[in-house]
Amino acid sequence: MRRWALYAGLFFLWAPIALMVAYAFSDGRTPYIWGGFSFRWFHALAANERLLEAAWLSLRIAAAAATLATLLGLVLGWVLARHGPFRGRPLFGALAGAPLVLPEVVMGLSFLLLIVGLQGLTGWPAQRGAMTVWLAHSALGMAFVAVLVQARLAALDPRLEEAAADLGASPFIVFRTITLPLIMPSLLAGWGLAFTLSLDDVVLASFVSGPGATTLPVYLFSALRLGLTPEANALATLLLGAAATLLLVYALAARWRARVETPPSRE
Template identity: 70%
Template sequence: MPGPVRAALWAGIAFLWLPVVLLVAYAFSASPVPFRWGGFSLRWFAALAANERLLEAAWLSLRVAAGAATLAVLLGGATGWVLARHGPFAGRALLGALAGAPLVLPEVVTGLSLLLLFVALESAIGWPAGRGALTVLLAHATLGSAYVAVIVQSRLASRERDLEEAALDLGATPAAAFATVTLPLMAPSLAAGWLLAFTLSLDDVVLASFTSGPAGTTLPVALFSMLRLGMTPEVNALATLLLAAAGLTLAAVGLLLRRRG
């Protein structure tokens, strides 16, 4: 690799990771100012353990993200499979356009539309009753399903139908062929879609702001409110724990894949 290209690469990596390293460092600062070093201390981790509001928001975000990602995989996976394997049919173009619409629409438009939908449904049938974790989950699943559909469709489009047709020729029912051939082919894209939808949900502020209520305050919404009122280094401590959890998860997955290889 040429020297200038290598220097540019390391400069880009430093630009991306230096703020993260500083955030972790300031989590161990004794200063009450989030971005000022005041000596090594673990006081903010102890303060975080006593901050029930922030911990509840983090736990709610994890639950909502897991539920939204699972629902997105079910909806998006089915949509991607239909678009990739069922050829031309009436309404195919409309289905593809509607499935991909959340990818191109501004989240403000999507959030406002979902809010109006939830309000109309509550007035008409009494469900959902108010805005909370359920409405946030449905909103995030709507966005995540669009990403999953694209990933699954791309995965299946790059794979011929030879194996599925061979299974059918050998006497397998369509359901058996789907379960034993198509679904394993889709599995990597479904896993990738789940992780992407989980990350999008965990990180979302706009949709959650429109569709949440007092009982559905996710972590990004709570952090955004703290940003306006004044943050404390407890946020740095929480971010450090989340980074550690993500790092340990990646390390465990890498170790598992290495042992299988």
């Protein structure tokens, strides 16, 4: 089979990344000029207090935003999949999908104006910071969760829930023991997606964060505008390593589950 396009595309995707990873271990002060092998940029990274602080804040915001996004996305996906053609459904669907198709800069601006408007009307939130970034990232993430949950709910076999209800389970018990476990994969995938989106977002966060709350991408963006440092290569290498490890664990777990859950063949 001719796979040249796949190979060419992967080469294009990976060549810059491979160079970043390789030069993360270069001793040279100038990025992309080889200066002998060393770990100095990883040490520099570990000693960069502002970067570490920003990274820690980003991780906390991403986890909190992914959690809220999953809750709200579950509600939206549920309504879209289960509530039939209620009045205003086209508008509901359009609003639920809007964050998927809004450019980040438009979303950032609109969110900031909302916050300023709220401040003017109610005095809350008192200032822009981690809290406002959290809300903005939750709004972005919930749209992605909603799509995943809606698709999963639509693909469920309704007889499973009907059977539980026929056997006397209350709607809450049906949801908790049948529906929730069945849509759990979409919730986990949605959480992971929302987490990644939050961790990687620079534009939205730049608009809605205040001076006290610098997330990692916001910090990196201002550092990169001033010039490139080999520390960026080291950071990219660490992120890639973490992602590759997670993916490997996921693949192994999936394979293990497939083996455990496959019923033994009948003798």
